[in-house]
Amino acid sequence: MYTVQLVHAEETHQSPRGVSDINLANIIQTECPSLAKGAVFRQSPLVPGSHTQTIYAFLGYYVYYVYGLLWPKFTREVFRLADGGNVALDWALCDNHTKRPIVTILSGVTGTSDDFYVRKCYKKLIAMNYSVVVIHSRGCGGSRLSTSLPFHCGFTDDYREVVANIRKRLPHCLLLGLSFSLGANIMTKYVGEEGENCPLVAAISVGNPYDMYKVIRHLDSQFLSLSKVYDIAILNFLKTAFKRDQKLILSASADFDVRKISKSSTILEFTEEMTRKAFGYKSAKDLLDDSSCHRVLENIRIPMLFLNSLDDPICLQPFIPYNKFMKNPYLVLGLTDHGGHIGYMGNTWPSSWIEHPVSQFLQSMVAHYGKPFIKQLA
Numbered sequence: 345m346y347t348v349q350l351v352h353a354e355e356t357h358q359s360p361r362g363v364s365d366i367n368l369a370n371i372i373q374t375e376c377p378s379l380a381k382g383a384v385f386r387q388s389p390l391v392p393g394s395h396t397q398t399i400y401a402f403l404g405y406y407v408y409y410v411y412g413l414l415w416p417k418f419t420r421e422v423f424r425l426a427d428g429g430n431v432a433l434d435w436a437l438c439d440n441h442t443k444r445p446i447v448t449i450l451s452g453v454t455g456t457s458d459d460f461y462v463r464k465c466y467k468k469l470i471a472m473n474y475s476v477v478v479i480h481s482r483g484c485g486g487s488r489l490s491t492s493l494p495f496h497c498g499f500t501d502d503y504r505e506v507v508a509n510i511r512k513r514l515p516h517c518l519l520l521g522l523s524f525s526l527g528a529n530i531m532t533k534y535v536g537e538e539g540e541n542c543p544l545v546a547a548i549s550v551g552n553p554y555d556m557y558k559v560i561r562h563l564d565s566q567f568l569s570l571s572k573v574y575d576i577a578i579l580n581f582l583k584t585a586f587k588r589d590q591k592l593i594l595s596a597s598a599d600f601d602v603r604k605i606s607k608s609s610t611i612l613e614f615t616e617e618m619t620r621k622a623f624g625y626k627s628a629k630d631l632l633d634d635s636s637c638h639r640v641l642e643n644i645r646i647p648m649l650f651l652n653s654l655d656d657p658i659c660l661q662p663f664i665p666y667n668k669f670m671k672n673p674y675l676v677l678g679l680t681d682h683g684g685h686i687g688y689m690g691n692t693w694p695s696s697w698i699e700h701p702v703s704q705f706l707q708s709m710v711a712h713y714g715k716p717f718i719k720q721l722a
Contacts (some may be wrong), residue, residue, distance in 0.1 A: 397687025450527025492596035498635020521547030536640025546709035557632035653683030
């Protein structure tokens with residue numbers, strides 16, 4: 345079965361236009377052909393299986409490197425945070441950008457603006473005359489830490505500050521959210537924390553882990569599975585980031601043990617020895633539980649689309665909180681049978697699928713739900 349499945353409340357959020365039968369689910373059915381009834385996603389026969397899909401998407405940047413040279417280029421801004429930290433913002437501005445929508449993008453734990461799926465989506469959005477800004481976590485995306493505070497999987501303060509600044513600098517632009525993997529957890533948590541005060545018109549979450557503790561426990565336990573590759577890759581990224589800015593991180597008043605951090609053999613061990621101490625949590629589990637976005641799904645008050653693959657080897661199907669999607673009228677969960685972890689490579693010759701539902705959903709949300717924001721900004 346390849347049909348895209350949608351999970352949502354029986355009655356979804358009504359369009360502000362005031363027409364009774366125009367609601368979130370109805371809009372998706374009529375204006376988002378990649379998600380509407382009968383829509384399908386078939387994985388490419390050349391990229392079969394969840395691991396192949398996942399790894400192919402990760403290597404997509406290198407596979408399509410020459411093609412990528414022809415894509416529009418980002419302009420980097422180093423944004424100074426209130427606490428003295430820095431985050432790297434990669435901008436691609438559209439025509440008349442002071443009045444056009446802006447899509448804020450958060451990628452995965454090792455992600456940057458060079459990620460294949462980010463590039464495919466942003467090319468499509470630029471073609472729609474939307475501006476794009478990729479917001480990296482502090483110390484990531486080629487930037488260095490400027491304070492002792494690193495990042496973690498549920499740290500929303502930096503994204504909140506950047507969004508508030510963009511809203512101030514470009515007050516007539518509608519703001520949208522697009523997020524992947526770890527970035528999806530962070531953005532979803534932010535949207536839930538903001539509730540009715542969220543400045544985004546709508547947002548999309550792709551490959552969301554939902555429960556960080558369960559996901560990391562799953563990855564750490566995969567000793568005889570190919571999934572261990574992801575665990576090792578993430579752990580090596582975390583260790584490399586720590587080593588690069590070790591002197592600055594250790595300047596904080598926390599009881600770090602460099603030897604234990606360096607010898608951590610799992611993500612949970614690294615989180616216990618470094619991250620939770622840097623942020624003042626009692627344990628790694630406390631940090632991960634507090635960071636998990638599933639806790640705030642019921643608080644979301646903007647239209648938000650979640651896309652998950654049922655064969656995702658990282659964010660497993662049992663971790664998806666189906667009951668919360670069936671209760672909150674602002675949420676729609678889109679499920680595909682295949683696609684791996686943000687792979688979604690379809691057609692005979694592998695080509696990306698994800699940018700189609702992303703662009704269709706955001707465009708329809710601007711058309712239906714953007715008007716109240718325009719009035720608010722006027």
